Amino acid sequence: MILLTPTLVLLCMFYVVIALLPLIGGIVNLAHGRGFLLNLSIACGFLALSIFGLQFINILRVRLFSRPIGMLEAFKFHRYVGYAGAGFAVAHLFILLAIDRKYWSLFDLATTPTRAKLAIAATAALVVLIASTVWRQQLRIPYRRWHILHWMLATMVFGFGLAHAILVNYYLQDKLEQLVWMSLGALFVLAAIWMRFVNPIIRVRQRWQVTGLTEAPKDVFELNLRAVGAGPGRFSGLQFLPGQFAWVVAGRSPFSISANPFSIASSAERPENLRFIIRANAGYTTALRTLRQGAHVYLDGPHGTFTPDADASGPLILIGAGVGMTPLLSMIETLADRRSSRECVLILAARSEQDMIGADHVERLLERLPLTVHYHFSSRNDGRRLDQATIRGWLPRDLADAECFICGSANFMDICEDAMQQAGMDRRRVRTERFSMV
Ligand SMILES: Cc1cc2nc3c(=O)[nH]c(=O)nc-3n(C[C@H](O)[C@H](O)[C@H](O)COP(=O)(O)OP(=O)(O)OC[C@H]3O[C@@H](n4cnc5c(N)ncnc54)[C@H](O)[C@@H]3O)c2cc1C
Structure with missing residues (x-):
């Protein structure tokens, strides 16, 4: 909205x-x-x-x-x-x-x-x-x-x-x-x-270097970047809001026409160290997957309005599936780094435990935040996907000041949006991010 x-x-x-x-x-x-x-x-x-x-x-x-x-x-x-x-x-x-x-x-x-x-x-x-x-x-x-x-x-x-x-x-x-x-x-x-x-x-002087590339299940990989020459008084990285995304331009020059959008999956409190979690589908993402440590990357961003209200204090409900959990991960990591006491409910869906993306990052945050995590694995539910009733059962009681962020496939987001509406949540406080732009 x-x-x-x-x-x-x-x-x-x-x-x-x-x-x-x-x-x-x-x-x-x-x-x-x-x-x-x-x-x-x-x-x-x-x-x-x-x-x-x-x-x-x-x-x-x-x-x-x-x-x-x-x-x-x-x-x-x-x-x-x-x-x-x-x-x-x-x-x-x-x-x-x-x-x-x-x-x-x-x-x-x-x-x-x-x-x-x-x-x-x-x-x-x-x-x-x-x-x-x-x-x-x-x-x-x-x-x-x-x-x-x-x-x-x-x-x-x-x-x-x-x-x-x-x-x-x-x-x-x-x-x-x-x-x-x-x-x-x-x-x-x-x-x-x-x-x-x-x-x-403008971006020529804002270079990023690959500090690590880790493989995850289902053709997903984690790309870690560090701002080149980051330090006091110099290029200080990407000042972004949790949930935002950037176009990633890999290669020698920022003039390349090849640039795909990816959500930033790390804390906004560490703008000089960024993490992206990417599914290698085809051409460009497969090429990104072959980046070596030390390779240079340029970013065009931050962009996007899929960001929680920094002053809100009501519960934060985050629902994601697949790589759709990346902007949500940035949101909870940022809250943890800010020592926030905001109640967070994270609902993640995947086919099976092996397919769950970013679960290790989430588990590490459990001690640092009032965070409740609910996983839905369709393999454990006779192949049943996450449905409205299950979502409603996991929501906090008081939704009056809550904010909800949903990211996943179009079908998944429709189900989640319906569930939030059925639960009586104000539509203006339910936000979705679609990974298909054009
Ligand atoms: C806001 C946003 C955030 C995203 N975050 C993530 C993420 O965190 N992790 C993840 O795995 N995927 C994310 N995606 C999806 C990701 O951008 C595409 O899946 C990826 O670019 C596909 O690249 P490819 O090499 O597999 O295929 P390609 O053939 O390069 O592209 C496949 C499709 O991706 C879209 N696409 C490609 N390049 C662009 C571009 N420059 N601008 C707009 N759309 C483009 C087009 O619809 C295209 O048909 C995000 C998409 C958007 C819009």
Whole structure:
């Protein structure tokens, strides 16, 4: 659940103003002679273009944007706003075609002017962009290839679209109108430069070194990192909140496009020593698993809003399955390091004891925290998975000031959320973290 903070309200207003800015020229210098429908079509085209430009900004991994809304929500927003932009682009085209049959001839590539060719190219790029995103898994496009393709297509959509608007030259003759588009273009280019160049440059001096890599059951491994040169007055590690995550970039350079997100599984009180617990599924995670001691790694973070309220004193209920227990481990380790007296209930689910991830870390914390741990092994319950009734039976009596954090597969989280609702817990205090972002 997203809290409506003043920063978030300001960001939304900023977004709406920028998206609507190109319409100002049309409102000030409205050419009535063009007719309502043509003006409406142009307005839709401008809206689509400014939304596509803003798409470069709303996924920027800067705290100003990611903190109030959360990176996962920002990605969701990016997707839905992208569909809205596509809707305006389609409306722009369809209204035009409905106005007069003469516009149909613009599809004849042999005779059509450059401005129309640019619009066709932008539309084609948009169609490929949406199809490759929606059906990425069905089309079996590896994430990294899709990521590069997505950037290229997005740049083409915006670049061709802007060139089309400039050549058509409606509502772009006026100095103010030109200034608006030049500023917007510059803003979007700057955003792309920030993401691809400035952000990595900042990280060049923030290197991490692998201090250990330990194998765990079920293709899971633990990656321990130490900030290179950490010490007083120098790089002091990653100041994060328990439950947050970072993009891990392995290799010689922080410019690498290969970076996957992982929750930090260690205490926020030790920002110079980080632990990640990772399941090696495929390409990138398998490569991470081969990192040697001393290898260098870069981190982009911290990100995420899956973090407990530092001032809360009510019970903290944490429910996790598989690698979903990693952000929860960070939460309880941090509380232990802070000598917190907050009551914690940790519910962990796995197929069997052998499959349980991070249990050794949890056991070590039992003496340092008022922590109650409940394990559910489906192998010991006739294959039955953790259900609502079992969860409810393990909850503290008084849930009035409790906070609940759930992380695991989508199905698992649905069951846990239902259980918390049935137990009468306020929905706003139940938080979930999905490990699938795109
Ligand atoms: C907030 C968050 C926290 C996570 N924490 C953990 C954790 O603690 N431990 C763990 O094992 N897994 C975690 N994951 C899942 C983990 O990121 C993916 O399972 C992993 O990246 C898959 O990599 P791969 O090499 O196996 O496959 P890939 O083929 O590289 O990727 C498989 C899928 O992972 C996702 N993915 C890959 N790279 C990115 C990226 N740069 N940005 C967004 N999504 C991407 C995509 O959905 C992709 O289809 C987390 C995911 C998120 C979103």
